[in-house]
Amino acid sequence: MPSRMTAGLLLTRPEADSRRFAAMLPEFRAVISPVLRIEPVAHDAARLRAARGLVFTSAHAVASAGPGRGRLALCVGGRTAQVAREAGFETREGNGFADSLFPLIESAETPLIHPHGRYLARELPVEGMVVYDQIAQPLNEDARALLAGEAPVLLPLFSPRSARLLAGYMTDCRAELWIAAISPAVAQAWQGPSGRQIIAETPIAGAMISAIRLMAGMEQS
Known part of the structure; x- marks a missing residue:
């Protein structure tokens, strides 16, 4: 498994939500590119x-x-x-x-x-x-560059709509995706490239943090 330090973290919730979530995962290099504007x-x-x-x-x-x-x-x-x-x-x-x-x-x-x-x-x-x-908002330049790279990309999904929007933005994706869905419904809505996938045990931020770290090999199942 590649080192956690090689994986990028792509956060696509609204700006304030993404910054708060990124602060819970300081060990990852986070790229913020909201796909929804409130x-x-x-x-x-x-x-x-x-x-x-x-x-x-x-x-x-x-x-x-x-x-x-x-x-x-x-x-x-x-x-x-x-x-x-x-x-x-x-x-x-x-x-x-x-x-x-x-x-x-x-x-x-x-x-x-x-x-x-x-x-x-x-x-x-x-x-x-x-x-x-x-x-709906398109991915920014930093997000597109992250997805076009060779390092794995951790992609948390928080809603069915954002999952569907993101799937449509993946036409030029070269990176291996490590997808963390907040619920089974969100996982089902993902129709983008296949990759590793995990579903949070409960639909809360803490469970998503644990799921991401587990996927990256930082916590034991």
Whole structure:
């Protein structure tokens, strides 16, 4: 197995998310090239600010709901819950999978609204509201150079849509890909070049970090 120091790390989430993730893997040379840009869209902001309960499947939606003021927020996982708590919400969190929100929704004793992006991986049994768009972006020059090189490239995949977009950008890829998917659904969405592949045990950042290090031979299974 090639040394971990020869492998590049290609991070394609929005800039802030990618920088935070790169900081958890300082041993790798990271190239950041977001394939999605988050852009707010017009929505009924007053209604969201007045809602007694919110469902958040992404931290990107939290700001759209305004100050928490102790309101209920059902959050898909730990990172989203952290952002919601910092905004002043009373949070209940799932395990990272959308399915884990269903019992939380059923047990909630207040009407709920789900602010979300234009592209939604999973419908929930509550009223939804689009509050941001996820606009596709091409890979930058540094990312293309990394993929055209001879060293392996670690490629974390965090959503079905980003997996599909990235697969379409791989026509000139020469590097061996080491793919870490955050869930089986994300792994299934990948239709790009084959390579080593691992699925995180749970859909959280810590599990993705462990999966990447395991793939690179830095942790024992």
